[in-house]
Amino acid sequence: MSNKRLTGKTAVITGGGSGIGRAISLLFAKEGAFVHILELNTEGADSLVDEIRASGGQARAHSCDVSKQQSVLDIVDGIGTIHILVNNAGIAHVGDVEHTSEADFDRIYTVNVKGAYNLLYAVVPRMKQQGGGAILNMASIAALVGITDRFAYSTSKGAIYAMTLSIARDYLHHGIRCNSISPARVHTPFVDGFIAKNYPGQEAEMFEKLAKTQPIGRMAKPEEIASMALFLCSDEAGFITGNDYPVDGGFVKLNN
Numbered sequence: 126m127s128n129k130r131l132t133g134k135t136a137v138i139t140g141g142g143s144g145i146g147r148a149i150s151l152l153f154a155k156e157g158a159f160v161h162i163l164e165l166n167t168e169g170a171d172s173l174v175d176e177i178r179a180s181g182g183q184a185r186a187h188s189c190d191v192s193k194q195q196s197v198l199d200i201v202d203g204i205g206t207i208h209i210l211v212n213n214a215g216i217a218h219v220g221d222v223e224h225t226s227e228a229d230f231d232r233i234y235t236v237n238v239k240g241a242y243n244l245l246y247a248v249v250p251r252m253k254q255q256g257g258g259a260i261l262n263m264a265s266i267a268a269l270v271g272i273t274d275r276f277a278y279s280t281s282k283g284a285i286y287a288m289t290l291s292i293a294r295d296y297l298h299h300g301i302r303c304n305s306i307s308p309a310r311v312h313t314p315f316v317d318g319f320i321a322k323n324y325p326g327q328e329a330e331m332f333e334k335l336a337k338t339q340p341i342g343r344m345a346k347p348e349e350i351a352s353m354a355l356f357l358c359s360d361e362a363g364f365i366t367g368n369d370y371p372v373d374g375g376f377v378k379l380n381n
């Protein structure tokens with residue numbers, strides 16, 4: 126018998142073409158899951174699928190904007206049975222409320238909040254019919270403590286935190302577990318991109334500053350989020366639902 130932790134499971138991972146989602150997709154495939162990656166960035170998703178297949182794993186990329194409900198419904202319909210859903214796709218915005226335009230707010234909300242809802246709307250009825258499943262939402266320490274100058278982003282991750290509780294409660298007796306992870310800063314293209322956009326010319330200095338905001342003195346590696354994701358989505362976590370797990374180098378409890 127296989128000693129892989131996700132043998133026979135089908136997992137849907139949004140935003141799996143880069144950063145944290147990429148690390149989760151690689152690890153889940155290595156542990157035996159068939160991984161379906163829903164991505165805007167088809168280039169990233171396709172190259173990841175090639176990499177997974179080359180090492181003997183099973184994966185498929187689906188070109189998808191998670192904010193478009195019909196596209197999500199069509200893709201989920203085509204996949205069939207789904208045991209694991211990871212709502213990971215997300216985008217960032219820098220600014221306090223006075224520097225958050227209506228367009229900025231709508232953009233963040235549409236991807237980070239409505240995108241997760243769209244997947245839940247499509248996948249939960251299937252899991253219910255199948256008699257269960259595991260759902261993991263990517264929140265952020267921004268949901269727990271608020272981060273300076275991240276009004277729209279923190280608000281969207283607060284919604285993810287509450288969405289996790291709502292799903293966990295409503296589907297407790299349908300065998301569906303729902304949890305979230307709240308990472309502090311993780312070194313991904315997401316972080317590099319926003320430093321380059323918002324602090325041009327000060328990239329190295331900003332990187333160092335952001336690394337030091339974790340009491341542990343560095344940013345997380347995407348693989349460190351993926352290992353928590355694997356545990357929460359595996360049967361070993363069968364008693365865990367309705368919880369958020371900071372993976373944060375001490376950010377929430379040890380700052381000050």
Ligand SMILES: NC(=O)c1ccc[n+]([C@@H]2O[C@H](COP(=O)([O-])OP(=O)(O)OC[C@H]3O[C@@H](n4cnc5c(N)ncnc54)[C@H](O)[C@@H]3O)[C@@H](O)[C@H]2O)c1
Pocket residue numbers: 139140141142143144145146163164165166169189190191192213214215216236240263264265266307308309310311312313314315316
């Ligand atoms: N990197 C961090 O420091 C950090 C910290 C806390 C939480 N998070 C959260 O983790 C998640 C992943 O972040 P990351 O750092 O790996 O980011 P990333 O930018 O490296 O990857 C995000 C992926 O999501 C995809 N995506 C964006 N919008 C999409 C859409 N509408 N439809 C489909 N795919 C879409 C992008 O194409 C990209 O491949 C996000 O939800 C983010 O908010 C990140």
